[in-house]
Amino acid sequence: xxxxxxxxxxxxxxxxxxxxxxxxxxxxxxxxxxxxxxxxxxxxxxxxxxxxxxxxxxxxxxxxxxxxxxxxxxxxxxxxxxxxxxxxxxxxxxxxxxxxxxxxxxxxxxxxxxxx
Amino acid sequence: xxxxxxxxxxxxxxxxxxxxxxxxxxxxxxxxxxxxxxxxxxxxxxxxxxxxxxxxxxxxxxxxxxxxxxxxxxxxxxxxxxxxxxxxxxxxxxxxxxxxxxxxxxxxxxx
Numbered sequence: 001x002x003x004x005x006x007x008x009x010x011x012x013x014x015x016x017x018x019x020x021x022x023x024x025x026x027x028x029x030x031x032x033x034x035x036x037x038x039x040x041x042x043x044x045x046x047x048x049x050x051x052x053x054x055x056x057x058x059x060x061x062x063x064x065x066x067x068x069x070x071x072x073x074x075x076x077x078x079x080x081x082x083x084x085x086x087x088x089x090x091x092x093x094x095x096x097x098x099x100x101x102x103x104x105x106x107x108x109x110x111x112x113x114x115x116x
Numbered sequence: 117x118x119x120x121x122x123x124x125x126x127x128x129x130x131x132x133x134x135x136x137x138x139x140x141x142x143x144x145x146x147x148x149x150x151x152x153x154x155x156x157x158x159x160x161x162x163x164x165x166x167x168x169x170x171x172x173x174x175x176x177x178x179x180x181x182x183x184x185x186x187x188x189x190x191x192x193x194x195x196x197x198x199x200x201x202x203x204x205x206x207x208x209x210x211x212x213x214x215x216x217x218x219x220x221x222x223x224x225x226x227x
Contacts, residue, residue: 033213042120045214045216095213106161107161108159109158110159
């Protein structure tokens, strides 16, 4: 079974440019999550999709970040315009069910973003 | 606000020695606690959760609500245990599966 896949694995962009990260969840997983870890900080929750709907986007840092999941399959996370403090690792994860009880969340390998 | 604290950034132990990775949390409700592990060049994966009360790869963790701790223990460390370990918390029950992570502890097992 294929796991959560993310693309690109690494990206280096200049400040002010736009980057789009893509995540393909495990087939059949309605729940998709984005997390990120910036340098020296904890892995932090960004948002949660249930199918194509945003269930919880309380972790999105500001309006330069836009996440979409059209059709309820893959998701994209766009950063526009990118700032230096956006550098870090962006993790995507998916799960079959909502909530944590009896549920397992599977992570992708992460997309490393460097803004210079 | 919920918070997870892992006081050690790096922990080095000799092979065969006991290991204890510390985790403390703060949360007003009844949380679910997890340990995640990331081996070199691999993805973050669930190691164990407190509600399962199971031992995975020789590791155990007991939730101590009085001390708000969820320390990860293994009696005899192996070289393959070298990895990054993250303690995480989630509100229990249905709803958003929003994990709050600690900063992680890098475990290095010396041969």
